[in-house]
Amino acid sequence: MKVFLENSVFFGVFISIFFYETGVLLQRKLKLAVCNPLLVAIAGVILFLLASGISYENYEAGAKYISYFLTPATVCLAIPLYEQVELLKKYPGAIAAGIFSGVLTSLFCVFVLSLAFGLGHGEYVTLLPKSITTAIGMGISEELGGSVTITVAVIIITGIIGNMSAQSICRIFKIEEPMAVGIAIGASAHALGTAKAIEIGEVEGAMSGLTIAAAGLLTVILAPLFGTFI
Amino acid sequence: MKYIRQLFVIVLFSFLGEGLKSLLPLPVPAGIYGLLLLSGALQLHIIKKEAVADTGKFLIEIMPLMFIPAGVGLIDAWDVLRPVFVPVTVIVVLSTVVVMVVSGRAAQRVIRKKKEGGGSGK
Numbered sequence: 001m002k003v004f005l006e007n008s009v010f011f012g013v014f015i016s017i018f019f020y021e022t023g024v025l026l027q028r029k030l031k032l033a034v035c036n037p038l039l040v041a042i043a044g045v046i047l048f049l050l051a052s053g054i055s056y057e058n059y060e061a062g063a064k065y066i067s068y069f070l071t072p073a074t075v076c077l078a079i080p081l082y083e084q085v086e087l088l089k090k091y092p093g094a095i096a097a098g099i100f101s102g103v104l105t106s107l108f109c110v111f112v113l114s115l116a117f118g119l120g121h122g123e124y125v126t127l128l129p130k131s132i133t134t135a136i137g138m139g140i141s142e143e144l145g146g147s148v149t150i151t152v153a154v155i156i157i158t159g160i161i162g163n164m165s166a167q168s169i170c171r172i173f174k175i176e177e178p179m180a181v182g183i184a185i186g187a188s189a190h191a192l193g194t195a196k197a198i199e200i201g202e203v204e205g206a207m208s209g210l211t212i213a214a215a216g217l218l219t220v221i222l223a224p225l226f227g228t229f230i
Numbered sequence: 231m232k233y234i235r236q237l238f239v240i241v242l243f244s245f246l247g248e249g250l251k252s253l254l255p256l257p258v259p260a261g262i263y264g265l266l267l268l269s270g271a272l273q274l275h276i277i278k279k280e281a282v283a284d285t286g287k288f289l290i291e292i293m294p295l296m297f298i299p300a301g302v303g304l305i306d307a308w309d310v311l312r313p314v315f316v317p318v319t320v321i322v323v324l325s326t327v328v329v330m331v332v333s334g335r336a337a338q339r340v341i342r343k344k345k346e347g348g349g350s351g352k
């Protein structure tokens with residue numbers, strides 16, 4: 001059985017969707033933020049791999065075909081953005097304010113907390129790009145002399161936390177304007193958060209998608225400067 | 231037929247994004263370049279929304295699934311994460327919440343100010 005699963009082409013995609021759907025059902029029944037489908041899917045697959053002794057490489061050999069569509073899907077975020085272009089024209093100041101403050105806050109937060117924990121330059125620059133999309137974050141971390149493996153892990157953990165907690169945080173802190181919700185999610189939790197923003201609504205999804213691109217590019221410019229602080 | 235045509239346009243822009251990525255020396259992924267290029271093309275009416283919308287919305291809807299393999303990849307990162315686990319967790323959780331609140335409230339403030347100021351039509 002194990003040999004069959006290790007060689008199967010569809011197994012990786014199958015258990016990924018299986019645990020995602022399990023998460024959807026759990027969330028519908030229990031209504032807990034912890035039952036976030038993405039978190040349930042990732043935890044479910046990890047536990048299954050650990051229990052069965054199947055390696056990540058074997059799982060990934062099949063599952064990579066879902067990730068393959070990440071680039072085309074990101075390109076398609078242009079569609080909701082185009083549909084909401086009137087908002088973009090009407091509120092450019094709000095969008096700029098949200099994205100600028102988000103990027104600066106992220107870099108500044110990592111700087112202050114790294115100081116507080118007494119982290120060295122390597123650890124500090126590894127964490128610096130944590131709120132932006134993986135591919136840009138990896139590039140920045142590498143350029144500034146961080147550990148790319150940890151950067152990727154931290155970016156994914158950030159995204160999962162953002163995806164899970166976005167709705168509660170926006171409710172608690174009374175972020176109610178759909179545009180503001182989208183910008184907040186995109187600035188703090190990149191594409192993984194955007195997946196949640198799209199679920200919440202069209203305006204939220206469009207703004208979150210725009211914010212990933214803008215915040216990513218802005219971080220490319222600002223991170224090298226912040227990198228010199230520690 | 232329409233799905234093939236739409237997929238063709240989406241893959242074309244992904245491919246163009248890949249091309250830009252190889253030309254420009256920035257750590258920006260192909261998807262972001264593709265997003266910017268397709269936004270421009272839609273805005274300039276070079277590409278009609280209907281030429282990408284159905285397939286595009288399908289891809290966007292299944293997007294959460296595409297993050298599962300990377301998330302499962304954390305399984306291999308545990309050994310490098312363990313020594314820095316406590317500071318990393320605190321920094322990640324705190325800064326994610328703070329960034330979400332600050333950028334959301336900042337955007338909301340400007341939106342509401344504009345609505346109050348220029349809201350004579352409402």
